[in-house]
Amino acid sequence: MSAVYKLEGVKHNYDGRTVIDIGHLEILEGEIFGIIGPSGAGKSTLLRLLNFLEPPRQGVIRYRGTAYSAGNMPSLDVMREITTVLQKPALLSTTVFNNVVYPLRIRHKRPDPQKVALMLQRVGLTKLGHVRASSLSGGEAQRVALARALIFNPRVLLLDEPTANLDPANIAVIERLVREFREETKMTVIVVTHNVFQARRLCDRVMLLHEGACVEVNDARRFFESPKHALSRAFLSGEVIF
Amino acid sequence: MLLGQMVSGLFEAFKLIIEGDPEIYTIIFLSLRVSGIALFIATAAGVPLGAWLGLTGFPGRRLVVALVYTGMGLPPVVVGLVVFMLLSTTGPLGSLGWLFKVPGMILAQSIIALPIVAGLTMSAVGGVNKNVKQQLVALGASPAQVRWATLSEARMGVIAAVLAGFGRIVAEVGAVMLVGGNIQYRTRVLTTAIVLETRKGNFGMALALGIILLIISFFVNAAVLRLHRKELGES
Numbered sequence: 053m054s055a056v057y058k059l060e061g062v063k064h065n066y067d068g069r070t071v072i073d074i075g076h077l078e079i080l081e082g083e084i085f086g087i088i089g090p091s092g093a094g095k096s097t098l099l100r101l102l103n104f105l106e107p108p109r110q111g112v113i114r115y116r117g118t119a120y121s122a123g124n125m126p127s128l129d130v131m132r133e134i135t136t137v138l139q140k141p142a143l144l145s146t147t148v149f150n151n152v153v154y155p156l157r158i159r160h161k162r163p164d165p166q167k168v169a170l171m172l173q174r175v176g177l178t179k180l181g182h183v184r185a186s187s188l189s190g191g192e193a194q195r196v197a198l199a200r201a202l203i204f205n206p207r208v209l210l211l212d213e214p215t216a217n218l219d220p221a222n223i224a225v226i227e228r229l230v231r232e233f234r235e236e237t238k239m240t241v242i243v244v245t246h247n248v249f250q251a252r253r254l255c256d257r258v259m260l261l262h263e264g265a266c267v268e269v270n271d272a273r274r275f276f277e278s279p280k281h282a283l284s285r286a287f288l289s290g291e292v293i294f
Numbered sequence: 295m296l297l298g299q300m301v302s303g304l305f306e307a308f309k310l311i312i313e314g315d316p317e318i319y320t321i322i323f324l325s326l327r328v329s330g331i332a333l334f335i336a337t338a339a340g341v342p343l344g345a346w347l348g349l350t351g352f353p354g355r356r357l358v359v360a361l362v363y364t365g366m367g368l369p370p371v372v373v374g375l376v377v378f379m380l381l382s383t384t385g386p387l388g389s390l391g392w393l394f395k396v397p398g399m400i401l402a403q404s405i406i407a408l409p410i411v412a413g414l415t416m417s418a419v420g421g422v423n424k425n426v427k428q429q430l431v432a433l434g435a436s437p438a439q440v441r442w443a444t445l446s447e448a449r450m451g452v453i454a455a456v457l458a459g460f461g462r463i464v465a466e467v468g469a470v471m472l473v474g475g476n477i478q479y480r481t482r483v484l485t486t487a488i489v490l491e492t493r494k495g496n497f498g499m500a501l502a503l504g505i506i507l508l509i510i511s512f513f514v515n516a517a518v519l520r521l522h523r524k525e526l527g528e529s
Contacts, residue, residue, distance in 0.1 A: 100428075105428060105432060128434070128436055132434035134432075135433055135434065138429055142426040142428070142429035144426070144443065145447055158435050159434065200433065201433070204434075
């Protein structure tokens, strides 16, 4: 598999405090890549950088072979290949249907009613298309956010703690949908989670991020069964919280 | 005594409306025409201005925001005085011939409503959840599409801004009195007619006109509230 992302000397800071400092990292095309780490490790910031929502202060992010940096951010067409589902689903104050088709409309594509209906069916919201998004439960809203992200077949799907506030049934549904769509579309999925069990269930490879730095990247099974780094072992045993 | 006057005023108001008094209808329609056109102008200029101030940062923005907020509290009589001076025969806009005419009144009310519409629109747009804006960008929205969607998210606040502008100008008397001159059948509106009738001692008539003004405000607010409830999906 070729690399969809290559990070080279990427540093980012807020108010002088370094939040990301990654010398080298490759994320492969078509994999489900997990980013785990304690609170404040820089996981969400890294996702924002990978979605090019803000430029890195230093270094280069190569996306599908093209180098992007602070002075050279990708075009809208390139950014439209990548999307993020946030921890709290930021839905528009309109119907479920209008939320799901929003990415198509901004790309000036006419929504195919059959395709939208199928998507709603797959996320278990068939009967809620005309319901206002504000009236949904947390799990339903997150499934709408996922359907909205998947409707335009992104090349890269970034998930920022997508199941943090959900019940086990909704967690299972979302994990199943992510796996299914990855299999069908071969998209790359990068998931930030504080739930190590979820990372183990869902991911092909896992990275431990600590104080903005990459501690260990490994195959998921190896990472959880025989972590190489002492900090990884400490994190998995619950000794590293901050 | 006061209660009796109010009750008789209420009866007189309905009597005037039902009997179809031509002067009353002229006054009502002129009030709606002046305030309606002024509100349209203030909305056309104020909503884009407020959205721009709420969505973009630029050098000097704080000064512009401070000016808008100051403008929200402009006394109508001061606006009336300034517009009067501008439109008087020796003023810079005297050649327009708008003094003591409807266009002059519309100009004055537009100036009063503009900062209210712009300021409240700015607050509404600025209050949209930052996560929503970030999510829109992450979904691939262009900067213009993000701005439009943010304005759309703030739509109830924008409607409230327009409504506040309407409430302010339909009830103001100082500016239309100075600029319009309260000329019968030509520039007399509900508020200036109330002042006139009160001065003449016709409290019943003044109260009746006041009640008509309240009824207009009630129906405008009720229409917007209905829209709001529909928006929220309530029955």
